[in-house]
Amino acid sequence: MNSKRWVLLVTVVVCIGLLSGLTVMAAGEESQLRIMVAFPTHIDPAVGNSYSCCRALTMIHDQLVYPDTSLTPQPHAATDWEVSSDGLEWTFHLRPGIQFHNGNELTSEDVKFSMDRFVTIAEGYSYLFTDTIEETEVVDKYTVKFHLNTPYGVFVTALFKFHIINKDAVMENLVTPGPYGEYGDYGREWLTTNDAGSGPYDVVDYQVSELLTMKKVEDYWGEIRPRAPMRVLMVPWAQSATVRTMMARRELEMSDQWQPLEVLAGLDTIEGVEIGRFPTGGVFDMMVHNRKPPTDDIHFRKAMCYATDYETIANDIFPELPITANPIPPQVAGYNPNIQGYYFDLDKAREELQKSKYYDHLDEYVVELAWEIPVKERISLLLQSDFAKIGIKTKIVKYTYNWFLQNMSDMDVSPHIIGMSVNSDFSEAGGLYKVRYASAAANTVLQNEWLLDPVFDQMLTDSLAIADQEERLASYSPLQQYLVDRATSLWLVPEYYQGAYQAAYMDWPTGQGEGIRFLGYDTDARWIEVYPEKRAELLGQ
Amino acid sequence: MSMLKFLGKRLALSLLALFGLSILIFIIARVLPGDPARMALSARAPDWAVERLREQMGFDKPIYTQYYFWISNAVRGDLGDSLYTRRAVVEDIKQFLPATVELALFAAIIMAFFGILLGALAGRYKNTWLDNGVRSLAYLGVCTPPFVFAILFMLLFSYTLRVLPTGGRMTAGALRPPPITGLLSLDALITGNFAALGDVLQHLLLPALSLALGGIGQESRLTRASISDNLRKEYIASARGFGIPNWLVTLKFLLKPSLIPTVSILGLDIAVLFSNAFLVELVFNWPGFSKYGINAMLRKDLNALSAVVLILGMVFVIANILVDVTVAWLDPRIRLGVERQK
Numbered sequence: 001m002n003s004k005r006w007v008l009l010v011t012v013v014v015c016i017g018l019l020s021g022l023t024v025m026a027a028g029e030e031s032q033l034r035i036m037v038a039f040p041t042h043i044d045p046a047v048g049n050s051y052s053c054c055r056a057l058t059m060i061h062d063q064l065v066y067p068d069t070s071l072t073p074q075p076h077a078a079t080d081w082e083v084s085s086d087g088l089e090w091t092f093h094l095r096p097g098i099q100f101h102n103g104n105e106l107t108s109e110d111v112k113f114s115m116d117r118f119v120t121i122a123e124g125y126s127y128l129f130t131d132t133i134e135e136t137e138v139v140d141k142y143t144v145k146f147h148l149n150t151p152y153g154v155f156v157t158a159l160f161k162f163h164i165i166n167k168d169a170v171m172e173n174l175v176t177p178g179p180y181g182e183y184g185d186y187g188r189e190w191l192t193t194n195d196a197g198s199g200p201y202d203v204v205d206y207q208v209s210e211l212l213t214m215k216k217v218e219d220y221w222g223e224i225r226p227r228a229p230m231r232v233l234m235v236p237w238a239q240s241a242t243v244r245t246m247m248a249r250r251e252l253e254m255s256d257q258w259q260p261l262e263v264l265a266g267l268d269t270i271e272g273v274e275i276g277r278f279p280t281g282g283v284f285d286m287m288v289h290n291r292k293p294p295t296d297d298i299h300f301r302k303a304m305c306y307a308t309d310y311e312t313i314a315n316d317i318f319p320e321l322p323i324t325a326n327p328i329p330p331q332v333a334g335y336n337p338n339i340q341g342y343y344f345d346l347d348k349a350r351e352e353l354q355k356s357k358y359y360d361h362l363d364e365y366v367v368e369l370a371w372e373i374p375v376k377e378r379i380s381l382l383l384q385s386d387f388a389k390i391g392i393k394t395k396i397v398k399y400t401y402n403w404f405l406q407n408m409s410d411m412d413v414s415p416h417i418i419g420m421s422v423n424s425d426f427s428e429a430g431g432l433y434k435v436r437y438a439s440a441a442a443n444t445v446l447q448n449e450w451l452l453d454p455v456f457d458q459m460l461t462d463s464l465a466i467a468d469q470e471e472r473l474a475s476y477s478p479l480q481q482y483l484v485d486r487a488t489s490l491w492l493v494p495e496y497y498q499g500a501y502q503a504a505y506m507d508w509p510t511g512q513g514e515g516i517r518f519l520g521y522d523t524d525a526r527w528i529e530v531y532p533e534k535r536a537e538l539l540g541q
Numbered sequence: 542m543s544m545l546k547f548l549g550k551r552l553a554l555s556l557l558a559l560f561g562l563s564i565l566i567f568i569i570a571r572v573l574p575g576d577p578a579r580m581a582l583s584a585r586a587p588d589w590a591v592e593r594l595r596e597q598m599g600f601d602k603p604i605y606t607q608y609y610f611w612i613s614n615a616v617r618g619d620l621g622d623s624l625y626t627r628r629a630v631v632e633d634i635k636q637f638l639p640a641t642v643e644l645a646l647f648a649a650i651i652m653a654f655f656g657i658l659l660g661a662l663a664g665r666y667k668n669t670w671l672d673n674g675v676r677s678l679a680y681l682g683v684c685t686p687p688f689v690f691a692i693l694f695m696l697l698f699s700y701t702l703r704v705l706p707t708g709g710r711m712t713a714g715a716l717r718p719p720p721i722t723g724l725l726s727l728d729a730l731i732t733g734n735f736a737a738l739g740d741v742l743q744h745l746l747l748p749a750l751s752l753a754l755g756g757i758g759q760e761s762r763l764t765r766a767s768i769s770d771n772l773r774k775e776y777i778a779s780a781r782g783f784g785i786p787n788w789l790v791t792l793k794f795l796l797k798p799s800l801i802p803t804v805s806i807l808g809l810d811i812a813v814l815f816s817n818a819f820l821v822e823l824v825f826n827w828p829g830f831s832k833y834g835i836n837a838m839l840r841k842d843l844n845a846l847s848a849v850v851l852i853l854g855m856v857f858v859i860a861n862i863l864v865d866v867t868v869a870w871l872d873p874r875i876r877l878g879v880e881r882q883k
Binding site: 241406 | 574582584586590626695709714824825833836841
């Protein structure tokens with residue numbers, strides 16, 4: 001064949017290809033939900049530790065308990081449970097007949113295997129259990145008992161992050177030798193791209209960090225809405241212009257939640273697109289170093305709290321969000337609305353500053369305001385202006401997140417004030433107190449306060465040990481008061497999920513403010529309904 | 542010195558350069574701030590778990606010991622595990638490298654074809670409206686970063702006109718051709734799946750074009766200058782004097798020697814496509830190697846980062862060697878010069 005014929009052949013193939021591509025684009029009109037996430041999404045429950053992981057894990061697996069809209073644990077794979085009088089033994093009765101995606105029945109052996117594997121690998125969210133689980137015991141085929149080494153009242157709530165996997169499927173796919181003795185690699189390699197769950201969605205294909213495709217399990221035992229999407233696709237995070245184009249072309253049903261406010265406003269103008277907005281249970285704080293001069297002085301900290309113009313910060317930077325000025329956001333169970341937080345009052349600020357031991361040497365101290373993303377720089381600039389009004393000198397410095405991760409474990413190096421968003425592990429105040437203010441968090445990026453306060457720790461331990469939910473929630477009030485009295489931090493706004501979704505052809509209860517507002521459960525596709533025919537209408541097909 | 546010896550020497554020097562590069566990146570990656578094990582396991586993971594991961598990854602050993610194990614494993618094809626994807630780096634490379642290779646190849650084809658074509662036309666019709674048009678286009682291409690073209694093309698062809706897809710290698714959820722080479726277009730072609738081929742080509746068009754435009758500008762300027770120089774040479778006048786048709790003179794006697802400087806730069810431009818690919822990959826949500834490399838750097842994924850830099854270094858080395866060979870093939874003076882030295 002001469003070169004001209006080759007050129008002709010290649011041209012014909014490319015043209016046929018391009019035209020055939022149009023058919024592929026027009027196909028794919030089945031009910032599907034495409035969610036933009038930040039990869040990596042680990043579908044191994046013992047490894048996943050991010051929002052996108054939680055989203056996938058919740059859909060792929062069953063849990064012993066499942067939260068209702070008030071985030072109270074409800075029976076799920078477990079029909080009921082009881083706790084021993086000393087709070088050290090939790091017995092769960094399993095629902096018979098639940099099937100894993102490969103057809104095996106879910107039994108107490110699988111629950112024990114999942115928990116043993118979770119705490120042995122000790123990654124992901126296993127830290128919720130590693131310190132408390134003594135042993136998991138199989139009582140009979142449908143009864144499992146967890147033995148704890150200390151009373152842990154929030155145990156059932158923590159189980160929202162415990163996902164049950166198929167023991168047989170994992171054991172068939174062990175790689176030996178591996179770091180876990182007789183269990184080899186404990187199935188880690190296999191679970192990187194395969195699922196061993198029994199949840200309403202089954203992993204069909206996983207191109208790691210590229211595309212996760214899940215398919216609805218037709219005969220799923222549990223509740224699932226009639227128009228829940230047939231397929232769920234998790235696509236990788238993209239920059240704003242791409243998100244906007246994909247939303248406008250209806251190639252994406254849910255955007256990510258990290259788009260800047262101006263981009264969200266732009267997305268809101270697209271016909272049929274709405275912004276889902278709901279509190280996540282976390283809080284956006286300016287973490288104040290409580291052991292470094294001059295912010296180690298309680299009056300100095302109170303002066304800063306009163307000198308902060310909360311309304312301006314909220315209006316300028318978080319226009320849709322309410323002010324918190326309290327360690328616990330109002331939406332979180334265990335919040336006490338009667339405890340007065342701080343408010344903007346320059347006279348009170350000056351009054352407090354005069355009581356500070358540093359008042360006569362203010363010139364000698366410069367408060368370092370550290371930031372790593374632009375929104376925190378803007379907050380720092382506003383605070384700098386506020387603090388200058390009462391004579392506090394500040395310096396704004398930029399660090400990388402990596403720098404924070406490394407250096408916030410050093411009390412001497414960590415800066416006076418840094419802004420950070422922190423989410424709770426449990427759906428109640430105790431979770432936030434534990435990750436933010438307990439001594440265990442003092443050398444991590446989650447706490448710059450360096451409280452290391454045994455009184456607070458004891459109060460928290462006592463609260464978390466209470467098994468009765470109502471009593472436990474009530475016990476959180478003194479903790480809230482304790483932190484407010486000490487002005488440990490500058491509390492600004494509650495952490496909100498803010499992301500665009502295709503309201504014209506999907507029904508997403510949580511986005512509409514009615515569903516389950518908990519990490520991963522908030523976008524569980526079983527509660528979301530998608531209408532491809534309405535999408536086709538929007539596209540003019 | 543024979544051509545083979547010349548190549549052998551180039552290869553040996555390249556290996557030495559790669560060895561130096563591996564030491565450099567290994568050290569740089571480790572002095573970046575941040576604890577990779579802590580970053581992988583999150584701030585809330587217990588200290589003992591973080592410490593165990595550090596030991597598993599060998600981070601607790603002196604840096605020279607770490608390097609020794611890493612390089613000796615790398616020679617055997619084991620680049621360690623990624624803390625970002627939590628699997629073997631080799632697996633990641635198998636997935637992400639073909640995506641970027643495919644993108645760069647298409648961009649290179651577009652770059653070479655249009656760069657040479659436009660340059661040849663501009664040189665042949667020097668100082669005409671065509672020459673001026675190509676010159677303006679070339680300046681625009683050279684001075685505009687690829688990601689600007691990427692965003693503009695996306696807004697025009699995907700958002701406004703809606704004739705081409707927004708991003709990804711294929712329509713999300715469309716059936717992929719079975720993996721043979723990892724290049725989806727080639728795999729689709731091999732398996733005769735024309736629907737998939739079309740889908741892949743549509744997804745390739747905009748990112749490849751965005752990447753290629755800068756190179757097109759550069760190649761066209763070089764080709765133009767070379768063509769207009771050679772046009773004045775006596776051998777061209779002689780060829781015409783012998784009555785050889787104009788098109789044959791252009792193709793056979795003018796274009797071939799004029800391509801030497803273009804090809805020299807083309808090879809390097811193709812290698813540069815890999816490093817320029819990151820922002821284009823980000824705009825078009827292209828799951829490629831460059832994006833993977835940046836994620837590795839941001840998350841201090843040491844094994845992945847070292848592997849990415851080493852592979853990019855290899856791409857440069859291979860591109861340089863290929864350029865040398867091609868230039869020698871195009872220019873008999875170089876070829877003969879090498880042989881005369883024997």
